[in-house]
Amino acid sequence: MDLLLHPADRAFRAEVRDFIANNLTPEMRDGQRRIIGPYPEPEPARAWQQVLAARGWAAPAWPVAHGGPGWTAIQRFIFESECALAGAPIIYPIGIRLAAPVIMKFGSAEQQERWLPRILTDADHWCQGFSEPGAGSDLASLTTRAVRDGDAYVVDGTKLWTTHAHHANWMFALVRTAQTARRQDGISFLAIPMSLPGVEVRPILSIGGDHDVNQVFLDNVRVPADCLIGQEGKGWTYAKYLLEFERGNGLFSGRLRAALKRVEDGIGVERINDAARLMIAEVTFEIDAFEMLELMTIGVLEPNAAPGPVASVLKLRASRLKQRVARLAIDLLGSEALRRDDDGLRGVLVTDYLNSRAATIFGGTSEVQLGIIARALAGI
Amino acid sequence: MLVHAGGWGSINVWQALADLGCFLLAVPESAGGLGAGAVEAGILARAVGRHLLIEPVRENVVAAMLLAVGEDAGDRLAALTAGNKRYGLAFASCEQPMRTIRGAWEADGVLVAVDDGLLLADRATLSVRPVPLLDDTIAGDVEVASGGFRQIASGADWPALRQRAAALLRLMLVSETLGTIDAALDGTIAYVRERSQFGGPISAFQTVQHRVAEMVVAAREAEAVTLLATLTFDAAGPGAAFDRAIAGAVRRVAHAAELVADSGVQLHGGMGVSDETKIAAQFRKLQAFRPQAGGTDDAALAMVSSGMHRQSAVLVEG
Numbered sequence: 215m216d217l218l219l220h221p222a223d224r225a226f227r228a229e230v231r232d233f234i235a236n237n238l239t240p241e242m243r244d245g246q247r248r249i250i251g252p253y254p255e256p257e258p259a260r261a262w263q264q265v266l267a268a269r270g271w272a273a274p275a276w277p278v279a280h281g282g283p284g285w286t287a288i289q290r291f292i293f294e295s296e297c298a299l300a301g302a303p304i305i306y307p308i309g310i311r312l313a314a315p316v317i318m319k320f321g322s323a324e325q326q327e328r329w330l331p332r333i334l335t336d337a338d339h340w341c342q343g344f345s346e347p348g349a350g351s352d353l354a355s356l357t358t359r360a361v362r363d364g365d366a367y368v369v370d371g372t373k374l375w376t377t378h379a380h381h382a383n384w385m386f387a388l389v390r391t392a393q394t395a396r397r398q399d400g401i402s403f404l405a406i407p408m409s410l411p412g413v414e415v416r417p418i419l420s421i422g423g424d425h426d427v428n429q430v431f432l433d434n435v436r437v438p439a440d441c442l443i444g445q446e447g448k449g450w451t452y453a454k455y456l457l458e459f460e461r462g463n464g465l466f467s468g469r470l471r472a473a474l475k476r477v478e479d480g481i482g483v484e485r486i487n488d489a490a491r492l493m494i495a496e497v498t499f500e501i502d503a504f505e506m507l508e509l510m511t512i513g514v515l516e517p518n519a520a521p522g523p524v525a526s527v528l529k530l531r532a533s534r535l536k537q538r539v540a541r542l543a544i545d546l547l548g549s550e551a552l553r554r555d556d557d558g559l560r561g562v563l564v565t566d567y568l569n570s571r572a573a574t575i576f577g578g579t580s581e582v583q584l585g586i587i588a589r590a591l592a593g594i
Numbered sequence: 595m596l597v598h599a600g601g602w603g604s605i606n607v608w609q610a611l612a613d614l615g616c617f618l619l620a621v622p623e624s625a626g627g628l629g630a631g632a633v634e635a636g637i638l639a640r641a642v643g644r645h646l647l648i649e650p651v652r653e654n655v656v657a658a659m660l661l662a663v664g665e666d667a668g669d670r671l672a673a674l675t676a677g678n679k680r681y682g683l684a685f686a687s688c689e690q691p692m693r694t695i696r697g698a699w700e701a702d703g704v705l706v707a708v709d710d711g712l713l714l715a716d717r718a719t720l721s722v723r724p725v726p727l728l729d730d731t732i733a734g735d736v737e738v739a740s741g742g743f744r745q746i747a748s749g750a751d752w753p754a755l756r757q758r759a760a761a762l763l764r765l766m767l768v769s770e771t772l773g774t775i776d777a778a779l780d781g782t783i784a785y786v787r788e789r790s791q792f793g794g795p796i797s798a799f800q801t802v803q804h805r806v807a808e809m810v811v812a813a814r815e816a817e818a819v820t821l822l823a824t825l826t827f828d829a830a831g832p833g834a835a836f837d838r839a840i841a842g843a844v845r846r847v848a849h850a851a852e853l854v855a856d857s858g859v860q861l862h863g864g865m866g867v868s869d870e871t872k873i874a875a876q877f878r879k880l881q882a883f884r885p886q887a888g889g890t891d892d893a894a895l896a897m898v899s900s901g902m903h904r905q906s907a908v909l910v911e912g
C-alpha cells in the first residue's frame with residue numbers, strides 16, 4: 215500500500231475540485247451545514263445528487279453497468295473526501311447505499327430497471343422499514359405480516375423509527391410471510407409504495423426536538439406481488455447483506471472532519487486557545503486513525519462489494535466519533551451551551567449534540583456491534 | 595522475566611537476528627545494506643514486540659543506519675551487522691552521567707547522535723551501571739571517561755540523517771508496541787475460551803465478550819495509525835505530515851496499549867497479576883510505551899495552528 219498521491223490521482227482530485235467549485239451552491243452548502251440528524255433534508259441534498267447524477271458521479275460504489283463511474287478505490291476515496299471537506303450535502307444513503315445493493319444482487323432484471331435509475335437521481339426516495347415496537351435489536355422477532363392474496367401481499371403491522379418515512383415514496387420492509395420453526399426463515403423483503411391506501415405515517419420528535427423519524431402504520435395494505443425482492447423467506451439473508459453496507463460502507467471520515475470544522479466555526483475564534491487546540495487535536499488524531507482504518511478496509515473494495523464483519527468495527531468507531539465531535543462543541547462552548555435561542559450555527563451544534571446520541575443506537579446498537587465483533591473477529 | 599534475573603539478552607537470539615540480515619535493514623544499499631524503508635523495519639519491530647524480545651534490536655537497526663555514514667565505517671558496521679558488536683544509542687545530549695541509555699548494558703560502545711554529529715565512545719572508556727526498566731529490558735546509566743567520545747560523523751547531510759534516524763527509532767517503538775498489543779489480545783482470547791468457571795468457558799459471559807471486542811477495536815485502530823505513520827514516513831520522509839502522523843500514532847497506540855493491557859490482565863483474573871503468565875510481562879511492556887514515546891503536544895498544536903488538521907491524513911502530498 216502506498217499513500218503518495220500519484221499524478222493521475224492529483225489530476226483526478228483537481229477535476230473533482232473543479233466540479234465542486236462550479237456546481238456546489240451556497241444553498242446546498244448551507245443545507246449541509248445545518249444538518250442536525252444523520253441525513254440532510256431532501257432539499258437541497260437532492261439538488262446536489264441530481265447535479266452529480268448528470269455527471270455520472272452520484273453512486274461511486276455502484277458497478278458501471280448500473281451507472282457507477284468505474285473509479286478505482288483510491289479515486290472513490292478522494293471523491294468522498296473532497297465532497298465532505300467542501301461541505302457538499304451527504305447523499306441520502308437509504309436508496310443508493312442500502313436498497314440498491316440488495317436490488318442489484320437479489321432483485322429481478324425488471325426490478326433493477328424500474329428502481330435503480332430513479333434511486334440514482336432521488337426521483338424515488340426510499341425509507342427503511344425494519345424496526346418495530348417489539349423488534350429492535352432482536353430484529354428477527356418482527357411481526358408485521360404479509361399474506362399472499364392473488365397478485366398482492368396484504369400487509370398488516372407497524373414499523374417504528376422509520377427515518378424519512380414522511381419524505382419517502384417507497385419503503386423496503388422486512389415482513390413475515392410464514393410462521394417457521396426458525397424465526398428468520400419466515401421473513402421476506404418487500405418494497406412498499408408509501409402512497410398505497412392503508413399506509414399512515416406518524417411523526418416522532420427526536421431528543422433534539424426535530425422531526426426525522428416516524429412510526430408507520432400498515433393497515434391492510436395491498437402490495438403488488440411484483441414488489442417482492444428475491445425469494446419469499448430469504449429476507450433475513452438479504453437484510454444481513456444490507457446491514458453490512460449500512461454499517462461499514464460509508465467512507466465517513468471526511469464527514470467527521472467536516473463536522474469538526476463546523477464545531478470550530480460555530481464556537482467562534484475567540485474560544486480557540488491552546489487548551490482548545492489540544493482538544494481539537496485529540497479528536498483529529500482519532501479521525502485520522504479512523505480515516506486510515508476506512509482506507510485499509512473499505513477503501514480497497516471493488517464496487518458493490520460488502521465489507522464483511524469489519525463493518526461493525528467501522529460502525530462502532532464512526533458512531534462514537536460522531537458523538538465525540540458533537541460533545542467537543544459543548545465542552546468548548548462552556549455556559550453558552552445552555553442556551554437554545556440561537557438560530558445560527560451555535561444552535562445547530564447544541565441540537566446536533568443531543569441528536570448525536572442516536573448514532574450508537576441506529577443501524578444496530580453498540581452492544582450489538584460488540585457482540586458481532588466478539589463472535590466474528592475474536593471467534594468467541 | 596523477573597527484574598533481578600535480566601541480562602542484556604541472549605547471544606543466540608542476537609546472532610539469529612544478524613543472520614537474518616536484520617541489522618542491515620536501514621543501511622543504504624551503497625553501504626552494502628538492504629536500503630529498506632520504514633515498512634520493513636516496522637515488520638521486524640512488530641515481531642520483536644510480539645515475542646517480547648529484550649535485546650536492543652531497534653537501537654541497533656538505527657545504530658547501523660548512522661554508522662554507515664561514519665568515518666572508517668567499514669569494519670565497525672560489518673561487526674555490528676554480523677552480530678559481533680552491539681551499541682547503546684542516545685539522541686539527547688551527552689551530558690554526564692547519561693541516564694537510561696537503552697542498549698548500553700554490556701555493549702561494545704555507546705553512540706550519541708547530537709545536533710552536529712555522531713559521537714562514539716568505545717567500551718574501554720565507559721562506566722555503565724545497569725538499570726532494569728519497566729519493560730524487562732536492561733538499560734544503562736553511562737559515564738564516559740574524559741576524552742572518550744570521538745566524533746565519527748558530521749557534515750551538511752548530518753542533520754537530515756539524524757532526523758530520519760530519530761523518526762525511524764520512534765516508529766519502530768510504535769510498531770514494537772503494536773506487536774505486543776497483538777500478542778496480548780491473542781493470548782487473552784485463548785485464555786477466555788479455555789478458562790472455565792460456573793460450568794463453562796468465561797467467554798460465554800457477555801461482559802467478557804464485550805471487553806474482548808473493545809480490545810479488538812483498539813488493536814485494529816492501533817494497527818491503522820501505525821501503518822499510517824509508517825507509510826507517511828516512506829512517502830514523504832520527516833516533515834509536517836509525518837509529525838502529525840507519528841503524534842497521532844503515539845497517542846492512539848498509547849490508548850490501545852492501556853486498554854489492551856488493563857483488560858488483558860483483568861480477564862486473566864489472579865493469573866494476570868502473577869509473574870507466571872505472559873500477560874503480566876506484556877502488561878509491563880505496554881506500560882513502558884508512554885514514558886518512552888516522547889511528547890506530542892507540540893506536534894498537536896502545530897497541526898491545529900496551521901489548519902493542517904482540516905485536510906485528509908491519508909492522502910499524502912509527498
Ligand SMILES: Cc1cc2nc3c(=O)[nH]c(=O)nc-3n(C[C@H](O)[C@H](O)[C@H](O)COP(=O)(O)OP(=O)(O)OC[C@H]3O[C@@H](n4cnc5c(N)ncnc54)[C@H](O)[C@@H]3O)c2cc1C
Binds near residue numbers: 342345349582
Ligand atoms: C434516529 C434513529 C433512526 C432510526 N432509523 C431507522 C430506520 O430508518 N429504519 C429502521 O428500521 N430502524 C431505524 N432505527 C431503529 C434502530 O435500528 C433501533 O433503534 C436499534 O436497532 C435498537 O433497537 P431498540 O431501539 O428497540 O433498542 P433495544 O433493542 O430495546 O435495546 C435497548 C438497549 O438494550 C441493549 N440490548 C438489546 N439487546 C441486547 C443484547 N442481546 N445484548 C446486549 N445488549 C442488548 C441495546 O444495546 C440497548 O442499549 C432508528 C433508530 C434511531 C434512534
